Amino acid sequence: MITILGPTASGKTPLAAALAYEIGGEIISADSRQVYRRMDIGTGKDLADYTITNNREPITVPYHLIDIVEPGTKYNLFQYQQDFYDAYQDIMARGKTPILCGGTGLYIEAVLKGYKLSPVPQNPDLRQQLEGKTLDELTQLLAALKAKTGSVMHNKTDVDSCQRAIRAIEIESYNLEHPVPLRELPPVDSLIIGVNIDREARREKITRRLKARLEEGMVDEVRGLLDEGIPAEDLIYYGLEYKFVTEYVTGKTTYDEMFTRLEIAIHQFAKRQMTWFRGMERRGFTIHWIDALRPMEDKVGKILEIVNQQQ
Structure with missing residues (x-):
């Protein structure tokens, strides 16, 4: 298996999709919130990233563990570990290469180490x-x-x-x-690729992406979930976008307060993600870091070079 990890806004998903297209792989998401249906903009699913357009017709790379549970439920690490392993075995049985991709470090480490949960x-x-x-x-x-x-x-x-x-x-x-x-699930051997993005470039991309998601209708997405009858406290539980936008929609903050606090929270979240990944290295994982700002072709080529060196 190949694992592609990195902080939010580092471009993990497009890279994983490009790699999967190149080697005939399938992606297993390692995102704790993209499991929820109809929570699309706030979780940054960007499903278009899984479609690769080359000289031929567009091809959608198969992906797993996205849109698998209803909003309002409390999906957890125990469930994820089992769902991951089921998807992993299915992909391996069909002779494809699983590519684990995401930024939820706890989920990634749990399946790679085979946490007993x-x-x-x-x-x-x-x-x-x-x-x-x-x-x-x-x-x-x-x-x-x-x-x-x-x-x-x-x-x-x-x-x-x-x-x-x-x-x-x-x-x-x-x-x-x-x-x-x-219940014990075995650890999974994986080549780990880390997507490293310069702090200032990451901050700029996070702010630009937040503005774009708000323009795409993130507030309306939250309103729609509330209108379905999903309690505000359940949406706040999911953190980040859903926490701050729900507080705005329910009148607890102004739009400007929501934007400022959410922007700061996402920057802090990205920093904590990198802290977790550095901790993984201290706990014995080898992560091969590549520059997020390199051209896509170069990044895919570098991963394939590392794969060949490991064989």
């Missing part, structure tokens, strides 16, 4: 105890639990709201009190 039930008593605490207070509680369990899960990248922090505390508390679960 279990479904963790909700704990109403614990939730009641934690209700009303600030995100900072919850983050400190989570850090203390992680110190006891030795867990590397629930990095700040994925815990950016009180709801998510409470769920993370719930999971870590459960793991502290229960033995290792029976």
Whole structure:
């Protein structure tokens, strides 16, 4: 398998699609929010990126684990690990090359290492105890639990709201009190390619992309989800675009406040993603970094060169 990772706005998906087109591969998404149907603009699905136009007719590269669950549900790492492995086995059985692509470092590391996970039930008593605490207070509680369990899960990248922090505390508390679960999925050997984008170029691209997504109708997308009956707190749970746009749509902030706070949050998110990937290197993963700003043909050629060197 080949894994392509990188921070938001680094151009991972077009690169993965171009590579898949070149080698006859199929893409498995490693994005914790693109699993949700009808959450398209805010999650940056950009499904057009999977269509490659060459001299011949356009060809859509097969992709997996996008649009697989309904909004309002709380898809989690345990489910992702199983869904990934099912897709991985299916692709391998058909003689194709799986290409794992995304920026959710926890999801990527979980499947590459074969984390031993279990479904963790909700704990109403614990939730009641934690209700009303600030995100900072919850983050400190989570850090203390992680110190006891030795867990590397629930990095700040994925815990950016009180709801998510409470769920993370719930999971870590459960793991502290229960033995290792029976379900075990094997680690997956993968060549890892990191797409590295210069900080200033990344910031400029994030701002430009945010403006474009708002112009494309991101606010209307959130309004539509609310009109479906999806509770505002469920959308806020998904973080970033859905958190800040929902707060704007429900009258808690102005448009300008929403834009400014969301722009800052995305920049911080990209920085935390890179922190996670550097942590993966410290935890023993070899990541071959390539420059995001190189021409697409050069990037694909460089990956193929690395693949040949590894064989």
